[in-house]
Amino acid sequence: MRLLLVEDNVPLADELAAGLKAQGYAVDWLADGRDAAYQGSVEPYDLIILDLGLPGLPGLDVLAQWRAGGVAVPVLVLTARGSWAERIVGLKAGADDYLSKPFHPEELYLRVQGLLRRARGVANQPTLQAAGLHLDESRQCVRQADTDVQLTAAEFRLLRYFMLHPGQILSKGHLAEHLYDGETERDSNVLEVHVNHLRRKLGRAVIETRRGQGYLFGAGAG
CATH class of the missing domain: 3.40.50.2300 (Response regulator)
Incomplete structure (x- = not known):
């Protein structure tokens, strides 16, 4: 953000x-x-x-x-x-x-x-909840199926943005504009790396790739 x-x-x-x-x-x-x-x-x-x-x-x-x-x-x-x-x-x-x-x-x-x-119409609860995930913003980690999953700082920023925009297709350009300040070089390849890291930790179904459009969070999560 x-x-x-x-x-x-x-x-x-x-x-x-x-x-x-x-x-x-x-x-x-x-x-x-x-x-x-x-x-x-x-x-x-x-x-x-x-x-x-x-x-x-x-x-x-x-x-x-x-x-x-x-x-x-x-x-x-x-x-x-x-x-x-x-x-x-x-x-x-x-x-x-x-x-x-x-x-x-x-x-x-x-x-x-x-x-x-x-x-974004999200309840202000102790944890941010979407797609079966519970994100603890104070500890910057996520809970999935009663298991705590540790995140890097970059993974946390990206996952929080996805969880605040479930069901929305987000382009790499849009994500870069909202995840980096005006002084930081924006590299879409780095974003792709972080997306792949989140998939390995949380499952591939959590973040879907829409070719030519971007990423869709939560559509395939049960």
Whole structure:
């Protein structure tokens, strides 16, 4: 899952970006509201974390521009402001959730997880469930038929994306756009290797190849 973090406090941004990457997310970071307004409208993010007190263009104006332009990506707003009135203004502008500073990073991670699931109509349970699999995002391992299967970081990221999009045909290009940040070279052959590793661990029926189209997760799983 690819996230955009818009935060001008560099130490906080560094901490959050490192923590989110450890959670298995690809993270792009911007500090200026003008840059965020543009990049958030052209890149295929799964979720955006937006601070309100930004240089260049205030966060609420950035959010308003995204929504006016049809950007429907879930947005989690960060703010040092505690006023309930400002929270209402942010929610009316199109924010999906609100988190006031200071906050514990673990709360941010759980809110991100919940928003990503909610955006795809998935229940926010202790584990992510699809096609007979139970993915524990905190431990980054999957349970299948009462057996824990260990995953590499890359396998975890890929499987989580598949499990959030069961029954959908996903091209290699689409997967690369959502699994890597803007600075990482995207190699479809590497994705194919990770898909094959997951098949060896979970069974070939879990991920089906649709020639010329991409991959379909969960269609053949019992």
